[in-house]
Amino acid sequence: MGSQWGRDGEYSRAVREGYRSRAAYKLLEVQQHAGVIRRDDNVVELGAAPGSWLQVVRSLTDGRVLGIDLNPIAPIEGVETVVADLADPGLPARVKEALGVVNVVLSDAAPKLSGQRSYDQARAVALGEAALGFARAVLKPGGNLVVKSFQGEDFPGLLAAVRASFRSARTYQARASRRGSREVYVIGKNFVGGDAGAE
Numbered sequence: 001m002g003s004q005w006g007r008d009g010e011y012s013r014a015v016r017e018g019y020r021s022r023a024a025y026k027l028l029e030v031q032q033h034a035g036v037i038r039r040d041d042n043v044v045e046l047g048a049a050p051g052s053w054l055q056v057v058r059s060l061t062d063g064r065v066l067g068i069d070l071n072p073i074a075p076i077e078g079v080e081t082v083v084a085d086l087a088d089p090g091l092p093a094r095v096k097e098a099l100g101v102v103n104v105v106l107s108d109a110a111p112k113l114s115g116q117r118s119y120d121q122a123r124a125v126a127l128g129e130a131a132l133g134f135a136r137a138v139l140k141p142g143g144n145l146v147v148k149s150f151q152g153e154d155f156p157g158l159l160a161a162v163r164a165s166f167r168s169a170r171t172y173q174a175r176a177s178r179r180g181s182r183e184v185y186v187i188g189k190n191f192v193g194g195d196a197g198a199e
């Protein structure tokens with residue numbers, strides 16, 4: 001992932017500040033903008049390797065922190081990790097059993113890019129939808145969600161689906177995302193479950 005981002009200024013800054021990747025700054029921005037993580041929250045991150053968001057989350061909460069990825073995540077003190085596909089239908093039950101309460105779900109998951117824009121965008125949105133399905137299965141009412149997606153024709157459907165399950169849903173484009181990138185984070189706050197919260 002480091003090579004994809006190049007050794008630009010922010011990458012060097014991340015190394016200097018002890019983060020595993022410059023993605024850390026995106027979550028710090030989201031947190032500053034929307035305050036999604038509270039001091040005692042239990043937080044689950046999907047698509048969490050190599051682990052820079054987990055490092056940030058660990059510093060923001062005294063609750064449990066769990067990272068899930070297709071790839072193993074090198075140990076981080078005070079962080080639990082699981083190797084799994086976020087779309088595995090058995091995953092929500094495993095996570096609920098392990099953590100009990102889940103207050104926040106984050107997903108920075110992204111598919112390997114093929115270079116075919118509309119295909120990649122559709123796969124990214126599908127991952128976002130799977131992350132939303134996971135969040136709906138595990139989140140405590142009142143919980144928060146941050147899910148990475150990409151602007152494009154399938155994106156409004158994902159935003160509407162988040163809107164249907166949270167009291168508020170908005171989008172945020174991080175300054176730390178690459179210039180010209182269509183990467184966007186959907187932030188759902190105050191989970192109401194099901195479709196009861198449709199605006």
Ligand SMILES: C[S@@+](CC[C@H](N)C(=O)[O-])C[C@H]1O[C@@H](n2cnc3c(N)ncnc32)[C@H](O)[C@@H]1O
Nearest residue numbers: 023047049050051052053070085086108109110
């Ligand atoms: C941009 S990286 C995440 C960076 C991470 N937030 C950090 O700060 O270090 C995207 C990750 O999504 C993971 N991923 C992609 N598809 C996945 C899936 N179906 N289940 C779990 N993880 C997935 C990839 O393995 C990759 O590690």
